[in-house]
Amino acid sequence: MVEVAFTSAQGDVQKVEVDAGATLLDAARNGGVTGIVGDCGGFCNCATCHVYVDERWYARLPAVEEHEDAMLDGTVCDRLPTSRLSCQVILTSELDGLSVTLPEFQSL
């Protein structure tokens, strides 16, 4: 199992456990985390599953690919150097303990 801590824009922390192989978006959905929308269902097409990865974890994630990079430019809240789309982050055992913060908004 992989544990992920989601911190809301208001500072509330929710920890979720999922099987390795799930995406970060899956983890948020399974845990009922509000603040992640995922309009397109996880196909990197909507930029509404935006998260800010804690700096100490960011470098451990696989690199951002071209399509995700383009979609990140369209997020409602500002893109930061640690921004990712949660549908593109596959959780492995090496990411057990991952911590991310949610933006204030994902869409209008």
Added chain:
Amino acid sequence: MQVAGLEPDTLGLSGDRIADVDLYGAVKLWPYEHYAAWAEADPFYILSNGHRQVVCARYEDTRTVLQDYARFTSTKQPYPGTQGFYFFNSMPTVTDSDPPEHSRRRRLMAPAFSPRALKALEAKIIKTVDDVLDAAQAKGAAIDAVDDIGTPIAVRTLLGHVCNLDEQDWSIFTGLVDAQRAAFNVLSGDTNAKQAYEAAWETTRAFCDRIIADRRVHPREDDLVTTLVNSHDVDGKITTEEMFATLFILYAAGIGGLTVFPAWTLWRLGRHHDQMALLRANPELLEGAMSESLRTDPSSYASIRYAVEDCTISGIDVQKGMPVHTLSASGNFDATRFPDPLKWDITRGTDWRALTSFGHGVHQCIGNGLVRMTTRITLAKTLERFPNLRLADPDFRPEVVGVLKQRAPKSIPLLVD
């Protein structure tokens, strides 16, 4: 469950699973009972020009096909009896391709429809809706949900605000849409309207030539055409044909969805007086009304894919190259997910993401956020503006038009006095 209307199979393959139905004719006009029956049915075959084609209508089957682009390609194949789906003249469009080409083409369009772009558009769309409703109100007691509300809002929003086209050029694209609808409304593609369509196509192509040349000389900030030109000229990321194809798709494909969603919803509210009263008393149910309208009357009710290899879907044999029609709206009538599916009920609490109304997978409609936002504004303001809005004929059933995959009401006469 066996499909109603099946005839004994004499051609082999998977037994007696040929249905004698016209998906793009009679079913398109009034599909709801078919949807409800097929939502529980195994995939089946239809015949076109004497050749078998597969139809998937169950919720899970449609999503499986739409998601699995490795087995079911969006690239058009030369299979007899599907020429009616060739309404973009085999251009290298985002809709008729699979990843990675699809992803590359989609990235070019994505900035125009991103959450950030929609936020910037919201105030303009509110103003547009107000202006259009002013004009409709000035007409008097009788207005039309399509001609006086849906279409003008769609055209101004897409061609004006999203695409930055001058108003004098809008008719080029509305003309192309009309010509496409006339020429691609039967599966075989055999219509008498092809000549008019070819003329409209050439007019559009000439316009795209001009606007591309203009942007090369006068690039604009936050402008999709400028982005496309740079991708082609500077970055070499797209071909000339891809540049044209993207413009055609962007300009022509979006008008339908923007027009249809508010129009169908107003028709439904006009038919179901109890639901109209409920919504007026509880404006917070607007999202519920929109989800219910998306469930029953999505703009795009069907899609086509082609099998990449011999395979089976839920027990039916599919040969390499064979068309697979996904009747995505039918899954929205799955009684296990949407109890009493023929009932139109704005209190279901359906999450629109559970529907397949905007497609599913990598080809999910890129404009769905724009369509939902525009429709939300349009419906709220229309109901507020016209407190006595109703169908001119309480039992009215619209004529249904649109290219093969689309169900668009031609006209919905309303009274607002």
